[in-house]
Amino acid sequence: MLRLVLAFYVLCVTTPLSRAQLPEPPLPVDPRPLSQLISQAEKNSLADSRNPKKLVDAYLKISDTHLQMAFDLIKVNNHGASERELDIYNKAVAAAGKEAFALQEGKRAVSKKIEQTLYKQIKTLETIERLFPLEREMFADAALKRAKALRVQALNEAFASGDVLKDPDEEKKPTSEPPAKEAPIKNPPSPSPAPLAFRTEPIRTNLSSQQEVLINRRLLLPAQAPSSRAVNASAQIAGDYLTEEEDDHVREAQAADARAKVFMKIADRRLKAVVGPRAPATDKKDQKKAEEEEREWGAL
Numbered sequence: 001m002l003r004l005v006l007a008f009y010v011l012c013v014t015t016p017l018s019r020a021q022l023p024e025p026p027l028p029v030d031p032r033p034l035s036q037l038i039s040q041a042e043k044n045s046l047a048d049s050r051n052p053k054k055l056v057d058a059y060l061k062i063s064d065t066h067l068q069m070a071f072d073l074i075k076v077n078n079h080g081a082s083e084r085e086l087d088i089y090n091k092a093v094a095a096a097g098k099e100a101f102a103l104q105e106g107k108r109a110v111s112k113k114i115e116q117t118l119y120k121q122i123k124t125l126e127t128i129e130r131l132f133p134l135e136r137e138m139f140a141d142a143a144l145k146r147a148k149a150l151r152v153q154a155l156n157e158a159f160a161s162g163d164v165l166k167d168p169d170e171e172k173k174p175t176s177e178p179p180a181k182e183a184p185i186k187n188p189p190s191p192s193p194a195p196l197a198f199r200t201e202p203i204r205t206n207l208s209s210q211q212e213v214l215i216n217r218r219l220l221l222p223a224q225a226p227s228s229r230a231v232n233a234s235a236q237i238a239g240d241y242l243t244e245e246e247d248d249h250v251r252e253a254q255a256a257d258a259r260a261k262v263f264m265k266i267a268d269r270r271l272k273a274v275v276g277p278r279a280p281a282t283d284k285k286d287q288k289k290a291e292e293e294e295r296e297w298g299a300l
Contacts, residue, residue, distance in 0.1 A: 030084065034091040038062060052099050056110055059096035060117050063089050067121055074131045074140075082128070083136075086143045093118070097150050101157055111157035112254075118151040119251070159256055242266065243298025269297065 030037060035046075042062050049055040070085035093114075100110040125144040132140045242250065246266050253259040280287075 030087050034062075034088065034095060037088050037091070052103055053106060053110055056096045056099050056114070059092050059099065060114065063092035063096065063121070064117070066092065067124055071124055071128055074128050079132065079136045082132075083139050086128070086139060090143055090146055093121075093147065093150060097154065101153070108158050111154045115151055115154040115158055116251075118147055118154065122147050122151065245296060245298035249297070265297070 035043060042058075042065075045058045045061070046055065049058045066085045066088040070082045070089060073082035073085060096114055100107065100114055103110060122144065125140070125147055129137055129140040129144055246262075246269075249262045249265075250259060253262045
């Protein structure tokens with residue numbers, strides 16, 4: 001009887017202790033504005049920014065600082081503090097985008113700077129997401145998705161286009177009443193191939209439909225997987241993302257025309273990948289050309 005009482009007492013004492021070791025995740029989104037979450041030095045840098053361009057630079061510097069802090073904290077498994085730093089990072093890059101996209105002059109140059117900054121930050125965010133435990137990765141994953149979406153918007157503003165991409169499956173509404181007698185359409189446009197395993201959001205660009213698909217496939221989020229998630233990696237579509245070499249070509253092509261040509265080349269390579277591998281070339285010149293292209297643009 002005495003042993004039973006002691007066992008019950010030990011159970012009552014140890015149960016709350018074990019629960020205390022697994023606290024609930026803190027609310028990652030702080031309701032306070034960014035100005036109340038940053039240091040005094042960072043507040044001073046914002047106050048000293050005399051024009052919108054310098055203000056964007058100040059916001060980007062703040063985002064870099066807190067993203068690095070989030071990275072350092074997650075490396076020592078401080079999940080809660082890392083989430084709070086990611087929240088400040090989210091607010092800072094959103095503020096930078098808001099200021100940049102509202103500019104009347106110099107919008108393209110500032111948007112391009114935001115896109116280049118986000119390109120580097122996304123790599124860090126991907127590493128941070130992998131370091132989070134599975135049960136706590138939701139906020140890090142959301143920060144990564146927001147950064148990718150903002151980068152698409154910045155890239156879109158850098159191209160300075162007023163066209164909006166729409167879902168190819170969406171019905172087109174006529175802008176005016178149809179004529180009494182419609183003339184036959186010459187050379188009707190062929191529908192662009194839509195990626196099977198990806199969904200896209202409307203973005204603005206002055207590129208062709210094939211290039212639009214590639215931008216979305218590279219920068220936007222993968223669609224939800226089917227109910228059967230046990231799919232071999234070999235069954236996925238080849239070239240879901242740009243190769244390192246293709247990515248370098250895109251970043252080196254700063255002019256809109258040059259970048260458009262790069263996307264056209266990438267689109268042509270992806271179409272060939274969708275069709276399927278060609279028979280190996282027998283001619284030495286063709287073999288050499290294929291090898292040079294693979295070295296320059298990467299293997300699919």
